[in-house]
Amino acid sequence: MTESTSSESEVKQQQADDKSGELCAGNVLKLKREEMNMTQQEVASKLNLNVDYICAIELNDFDKISGKSYIYGYIRSYARLLKLPEQTITELCRGEGAETSNIVPDYMERKIAFSSEPFFSKYWFYLFILITSLLLVTWWLIRNT
Numbered sequence: 001m002t003e004s005t006s007s008e009s010e011v012k013q014q015q016a017d018d019k020s021g022e023l024c025a026g027n028v029l030k031l032k033r034e035e036m037n038m039t040q041q042e043v044a045s046k047l048n049l050n051v052d053y054i055c056a057i058e059l060n061d062f063d064k065i066s067g068k069s070y071i072y073g074y075i076r077s078y079a080r081l082l083k084l085p086e087q088t089i090t091e092l093c094r095g096e097g098a099e100t101s102n103i104v105p106d107y108m109e110r111k112i113a114f115s116s117e118p119f120f121s122k123y124w125f126y127l128f129i130l131i132t133s134l135l136l137v138t139w140w141l142i143r144n145t
Contacts, residue, residue, distance in 0.1 A: 025075055025092040026060040032082045033058075047077050054078070 033043060040058070044051040056064040057078060062071055072090055079089040 023092060024060045025079075025089045026058040028084065028089060028092065029075070029078050029082060030058040032084055036082060043078065043081065046081055047074070049074060 033040075040051050040054045043049075044054045047054075053065050053074060056062060057071075057075060062068070065071055065074070072093065075089060075093060076086045079086045
């Protein structure tokens with residue numbers, strides 16, 4: 001538990017030390033990787049990823065990564081490898097105004113509008129029951145004649 005707390009404080013310290021004023025997940029991951037004296041190739045081999053993906057994550061250039069739906073998983077795995085709090089890192093990705101707005105494709109953000117009124121669902125249910133009952137009665141009458 002203390003590792004997690006110290007890692008969170010490290011991330012917050014890195015946020016405070018960031019000179020550009022804009023902190024992204026890739027920057028934090030890169031700083032921590034360099035602090036641990038790891039190369040991108042070592043990280044890529046431990047995560048079973050392409051080195052280009054690690055480079056793209058560190059540069060926050062997610063257009064270079066195929067399979068947009070996997071990006072958050074890659075970032076969480078990378079954070080876990082570096083013993084950083086996964087939730088804090090992914091929150092940095094979702095932050096307002098970050099360059100990472102292209103992580104989640106538009107089609108994943110769209111929501112299908114369903115009627116929130118129970119009337120429509122009840123209406124269709126009762127209609128289905130009525131039609132089924134009528135068909136059952138009709139079949140029974142024809143069968144008995």
